[in-house]
Amino acid sequence: MSLHPHPLFLLNKSSPDPSQLMVLVRIAAKLYEAMGMKRSTRSRSESMSKSRHDHVDGGCRGGESIAIDQNYISWLKEHPSALSSFHHMINASKGKQIVVFLDYDGTLSPIVSDPERAFMSDEMRAAVHDVSNCFPTAIISGRSLKKVFDFVKLNEVYYSGSHGMETMGPPPKNKSYDSKYHQRSFDNEGNEVIIFQPALDFLPAVRKISSELTERMKNIQGVMIEDNKFCLSVHYRHVKDEDYGRVEEEVQLMLVNNPDFHMTRGNKVLEIRPSIQWNKGDALKYLLDTLGFQNSHDVFPIYIGDDRTDEDAFKVLRERGGYPIIVSSTPRETMALHSLRNPLEVQSFLVRLSRWGFDSPTTSHPQ
Numbered sequence: 001m002s003l004h005p006h007p008l009f010l011l012n013k014s015s016p017d018p019s020q021l022m023v024l025v026r027i028a029a030k031l032y033e034a035m036g037m038k039r040s041t042r043s044r045s046e047s048m049s050k051s052r053h054d055h056v057d058g059g060c061r062g063g064e065s066i067a068i069d070q071n072y073i074s075w076l077k078e079h080p081s082a083l084s085s086f087h088h089m090i091n092a093s094k095g096k097q098i099v100v101f102l103d104y105d106g107t108l109s110p111i112v113s114d115p116e117r118a119f120m121s122d123e124m125r126a127a128v129h130d131v132s133n134c135f136p137t138a139i140i141s142g143r144s145l146k147k148v149f150d151f152v153k154l155n156e157v158y159y160s161g162s163h164g165m166e167t168m169g170p171p172p173k174n175k176s177y178d179s180k181y182h183q184r185s186f187d188n189e190g191n192e193v194i195i196f197q198p199a200l201d202f203l204p205a206v207r208k209i210s211s212e213l214t215e216r217m218k219n220i221q222g223v224m225i226e227d228n229k230f231c232l233s234v235h236y237r238h239v240k241d242e243d244y245g246r247v248e249e250e251v252q253l254m255l256v257n258n259p260d261f262h263m264t265r266g267n268k269v270l271e272i273r274p275s276i277q278w279n280k281g282d283a284l285k286y287l288l289d290t291l292g293f294q295n296s297h298d299v300f301p302i303y304i305g306d307d308r309t310d311e312d313a314f315k316v317l318r319e320r321g322g323y324p325i326i327v328s329s330t331p332r333e334t335m336a337l338h339s340l341r342n343p344l345e346v347q348s349f350l351v352r353l354s355r356w357g358f359d360s361p362t363t364s365h366p367q
């Protein structure tokens with residue numbers, strides 16, 4: 001199966017006129033060039049017949065499709081595919097230790113309607129496993145640490161949950177982190193690890209908000225409150241449009257009653273988080289420190305993520321000369337410098353990275 005739907009899928013369902021077809025063929029060629037891919041070898045008639053099946057939305061006028069596609073092509077020039085610029089990335093990393101940071105939902109697993117069923121494929125798990133055998137690798141997620149571990153199930157990866165508010169890693173070397181929030185523990189293989197929980201003081205308040213909100217929202221159909229330990233996700237994907245206002249009102253009311261918390265927005269989700277200066281970017285810095293990479297000249301961090309909360313990590317990477325990659329198939333406002341279209345492309349990127357890592361043992365550092 002091709003990972004990249006042929007751009008001709010953008011054709012209107014009604015018969016295109018030949019000039020429109022030529023415009024689309026040129027756009028397709030440009031798009032494929034920008035993505036560093038070869039042109040499709042399928043014949044035009046094969047492409048056309050595929051286009052009818054792929055274009056499921058319907059009702060999209062040809063002119064609009066062309067405009068959207070041109071926007072994507074321009075955006076792709078600004079945020080080149082991490083697959084097509086792979087060799088540039090490897091050159092930029094020369095002499096430095098690559099460290100890989102990954103988001104979970106929408107990056108390692110596709111977005112699905114039920115958050116409890118956002119499983120990653122075995123192929124993706126194998127790709128992450130192989131990468132983690134070549135380079136230090138961490139997953140930084142909005143989910144609770146436990147839940148993200150239960151999805152990923154890889155012992156050789158570091159984990160940070162609750163948008164970085166619970167991080168499991170090696171004991172920190174930097175004394176600037178308050179030891180009050182460090183808890184000694186052991187991983188599944190009996191190695192000593194430290195769990196850093198900078199929002200520990202907020203835990204009783206999170207529990208209280210969770211139970212109050214669950215009670216207050218019990219009559220709003222479709223809403224789902226996910227307890228991510230140090231933060232709460234209020235999912236509204238299945239809430240009727242006319243009820244959405246009530247969801248946001250209830251969340252805002254909680255914030256009025258709990259002024260030490262604030263709300264962030266994600267993919268069909270409102271998140272209630274403690275107002276501490278700590279986000280995915282801080283967790284990334286913390287992990288780099290604990291892994292012994294305080295000096296940004298020695299390290300080449302790569303971060304792959306798809307959501308707004310990943311922007312904090314992209315920002316840190318831009319400051320530190322790393323490689324921020326956004327997962328998106330549409331133009332987006334972002335601090336990331338590179339892009340991948342979807343989790344399947346993330347998987348291809350990870351496979352390529354681990355192959356390069358295995359072939360270049362002097363530049364990679366197995367743990």
Ligand SMILES: O=P(O)(O)OC[C@H]1O[C@H](O[C@H]2O[C@H](CO)[C@@H](O)[C@H](O)[C@H]2O)[C@H](O)[C@@H](O)[C@@H]1O
Nearest residue numbers: 104105111112113115118141142233267268269
């Ligand atoms: O930081 P992440 O690992 O990307 O987590 C962010 C949120 O992801 C999950 O919600 C999103 O994915 C769900 C499953 O695909 C989808 O149903 C939901 O609409 C998305 O918002 C997770 O459930 C949240 O708790 C995370 O905060």
